[in-house]
Amino acid sequence: MSSNNHKQSFWTKYIWSTDHKVIGIQYGITSLIWLLFGFALMMIMRYQLAYPESPVPFVGNLLGEGGILPSEMYNSLGAMHGTIMIFLGVVPLAFGAFGNYFVPLQIGAIDMAFPKLNAASYWMYFVGSVIMAIGFFVPGGAANSGWTSYPPLADIATTGQTVWLLGMVMLITSSLLGSINILVTVIQLRTEGMTWMKMPIFVWTQFITAFLLLLAFPPLEAAGVLQLMDRLAGTSFFMPTIMELGERLEYGGGSPILFQHLFWFFGHPEVYIVALPAFGIVSDLISVHARKNIFGYRMMVW
Numbered sequence: 001m002s003s004n005n006h007k008q009s010f011w012t013k014y015i016w017s018t019d020h021k022v023i024g025i026q027y028g029i030t031s032l033i034w035l036l037f038g039f040a041l042m043m044i045m046r047y048q049l050a051y052p053e054s055p056v057p058f059v060g061n062l063l064g065e066g067g068i069l070p071s072e073m074y075n076s077l078g079a080m081h082g083t084i085m086i087f088l089g090v091v092p093l094a095f096g097a098f099g100n101y102f103v104p105l106q107i108g109a110i111d112m113a114f115p116k117l118n119a120a121s122y123w124m125y126f127v128g129s130v131i132m133a134i135g136f137f138v139p140g141g142a143a144n145s146g147w148t149s150y151p152p153l154a155d156i157a158t159t160g161q162t163v164w165l166l167g168m169v170m171l172i173t174s175s176l177l178g179s180i181n182i183l184v185t186v187i188q189l190r191t192e193g194m195t196w197m198k199m200p201i202f203v204w205t206q207f208i209t210a211f212l213l214l215l216a217f218p219p220l221e222a223a224g225v226l227q228l229m230d231r232l233a234g235t236s237f238f239m240p241t242i243m244e245l246g247e248r249l250e251y252g253g254g255s256p257i258l259f260q261h262l263f264w265f266f267g268h269p270e271v272y273i274v275a276l277p278a279f280g281i282v283s284d285l286i287s288v289h290a291r292k293n294i295f296g297y298r299m300m301v302w
Contacts, residue, residue, distance in 0.1 A: 018115035023122050024101030030126060031093035038084035041077045044069060075144035076160065080135070082147030083164070086270070087171050088129050094277035095175075095213070096125065099182055099206045106200045108191025113184040121177035128170030135163040148263060151238035151256045155230045165228045172221040179210035179217075186210075197301070201287070201294060204301055205280030209273050216269035223262035230254070 014022060047056055048069040060067025069077070100118065104111055112118045135142035140158025143149070149168075154161050186207045190199070199207075226237040236254040287294045294300065 016119070018111075018119045020100050020104050020112045020115070020118060023118050024097050024099070026122050027092050027100060027125070028097035030122075030129065031089050031097060034084050034129060035089035035093070038081050038089055041081040041084070045074060045077050045081070048074070072144060073141060075146075076136075076142040079143045079146050079149075079164075080132070083132065083143070083168075086147065086274070087168070088132065090274050091175065092125055094274065095182075095206070095209055096122070096178055098202075098277055098281065099178070099209075103182060103185060103203055103206050104189070106203050107186060107189060107194055109185060109189035112181050113189055114181050117177055118181050121174045121181065124170050124174035124177065128167045128174060131163060131167035131170060135160040135167070138163055148267075149224075149227065149259075150263075151227065151230070151254070151259050152240055154227060155239045162228065162231050165224050165231070168224050169221060169228070172217045172224070175213050175217055176221075179213035182206055182210035183214070197298065200280075201283040201297070201300060202277075202280035205276040205283075209276045212269045212273050212276075216266040216273065219262045220266035223259050227259065 017023060017026075044056055044059065044063070053068075055067025056063055056069060063073060064070040100112065103109075132142075138159045140160055142160040143154075143157065143164035145154035145157045145161055149161065149164065186199075186203060226235070229235040230237055230239050238256050238259040239254040240256055241253055283294060283300070
């Protein structure tokens with residue numbers, strides 16, 4: 001039989017692929033692009049702070065009258081910078097890109113446990129990131145309530161906040177699918193003879209990161225869905241009773257503190273979600289290039 005019958009098209013091989021290495025590269029390229037964009041937003045804000053009376057070079061015409069960054073857009077750039085660097089950049093790069101590419105290789109697996117779920121995880125991340133970007137083009141601009149989206153400000157913010165929440169729900173779902181895949185892959189697909197205490201440190205850090213994601217992200221996703229309901233369905237989970245020009249608003253009685261509790265169920269583990277993959281990468285690199293086993297391996301694992 002001719003081998004031509006088995007050739008894959010470019011779209012099948014590189015775009016709609018279920019191969020863990022291709023998906024890892026997709027995560028890596030996409031997250032690096034978003035990191036560059038988030039860095040550009042930060043540079044715009046820093047330049048305007050350093051030279052408040054001067055138009056921002058190159059992109060000033062896109063910002064406002066005279067090329068100077070308006071205050072409301074400054075809030076939007078700050079919120080989107082934080083969101084992009086964490087949810088679209090660092091976590092997908094450290095966990096999605098490196099985890100997908102290297103974990104199956106280091107444990108002797110052919111692929112991830114659920115290849116199609118793996119592809120779905122990336123495309124949910126990609127769609128969520130596009131939804132986030134759409135916020136820049138809706139009336140009122142992108143989300144302007146900070147990357148934490150604290151109510152009551154976020155409940156009464158412009159349309160961009162709704163777009164932000166929709167994108168965030170997609171991104172969190174993507175991370176949950178990816179974390180389930182990593183956990184099952186490490187537990188079920190280790191090659192014969194690879195016991196838990198023979199796994200590379202990098203695999204351990206990815207495994208623990210996946211476990212933390214599975215614990216930390218559901219409360220944040222629940223908070224995002226409830227805040228969407230506050231904004232779109234007239235509920236009042238997080239909207240307190242407030243007065244506007246001496247008149248009480250129609251909704252009220254919610255608790256902004258409840259949102260903060262749900263958010264920080266995610267916020268504290270997020271520190272380790274970002275740091276652990278980097279620790280694993282550095283540990284393995286030093287060990288391999290020094291040609292020595294990691295000192296205190298068991299203590300590091302425990």
